[in-house]
Amino acid sequence: MMTPMTLDHDACYRAVSSRDARFDGRIFIGVKTTGIYCRPICPARTPKSQNVVFFATAAAAQEAGFRSCLRCRPECSPDLAIWRGTSNTVSRGLALIADGALDGDDASVEQLATRLGMGERQLRRLFQQHLGASPVTVAQTRRVLFAKQLIAETTMPLAHVALAAGFGSVRRFNAVFQKLYGRPPGKFRRADDVGDSALVLTLPFAPPYDWDAMLGALAARRDATSETIEKGVWRRKVALDGATGTVEVALSDTVQGALRATIRFPVVSALPAIVRRIRRVFDLSADPLAIGKQLSDDPLLAPLVRKRPGLRVPGPWDDVADVSDDSVPYDALDPGSGLRAALARVTGKSTVSVRELRGRAERWRPWRAYATAHLQAAARSARPEAQAAPRPGKRAAAATRLARAR
16 A cells, blocks of 8 residues: 655654544545545544555545545545645646536546646646545545535435536446445435425534634625625525525534535535535635745744634635636735735835835745735734824813813
8 A cells, every 4th residue: 555645654643643633634544454544533443553544635545445434524524635735737726626627528637637738647647746646536536525425414315416416327426435335325324304405514624714804804895786794694695507596604503613504506416516616715725724834934924824823815706717827726916005005014114115015925925815814904903093083182182181070
């Protein structure tokens, strides 16, 4: 059994032995004696060190022949793979796969490679190097784990689950589950029939998460005709493929480190697109530890990151064109006066030149949008209250003192 990526075995084993939640979604443990792969927080007894191998992604574990654990449910771990690779191409490829680039009978790795501007062989090599799995395995793992979540958490008919998860047919759906788990999909059913047409899903994230800041950012930019925010719940009207519905998102009150999404939409096949949009809007694939570590290399940003370690950047609801080499998801820079003013206020300068702004921003790649968010948040909190409330004149102050004396 080969370890697909270079991981420190002893360090990973210590994380698994202590069930360190900080590593959830960052490593997966394959148990050679059982053929099962787990999350580091799995409640099962920790196997011996010589009996385990570690993987950086669930897809790598599945490609190595392991099947997902039924107790810790790897489909419920934070999806952090998009942030892992040092390869910009791999990040872009993962974003396109998440958008359904390999779904459907006509989709192929060759077409994906063409969209990324390279050959199919080179793309496969990069995926193996950075993720330990092929593009096809990454796509299939996403479908299977999403299907497992739908089966376990909802009462959707299995035929609808197959369609929603992107399987071409129920026969293919059943065959994949039988091959991977040795049992039919129906054996994973957990949810009780509550008689509600709403679909409620748990969408995990890697903590910390500044929920109030996210709602504030969404409120500042929201489309009043489509979105509302009330009592910690974000609601949006959804229109896809000629059908309409609604989405509600809030912090989960039963699962720590997760959002609760309530989806009401009549077209089952649109479910992956809706979930993908929710994950993008709420920045659920972000790795706050990795982002914070790199941004903290800048002495200016280090105290800001410590103050708000869970700050996220809201993404767009609508799909955008294919990302280019210079636009990894959430890698954006606003060169306008707003960011310049924020940087000037935080640094205590009267003004900041465009040259200085771009010079600093280059050091923040690929997390420039997060650096911008931290600077703007710090600039807002740094505004003196005295500027908002002018000091009263001498006569008004004297009148106030006289009234208090009386």
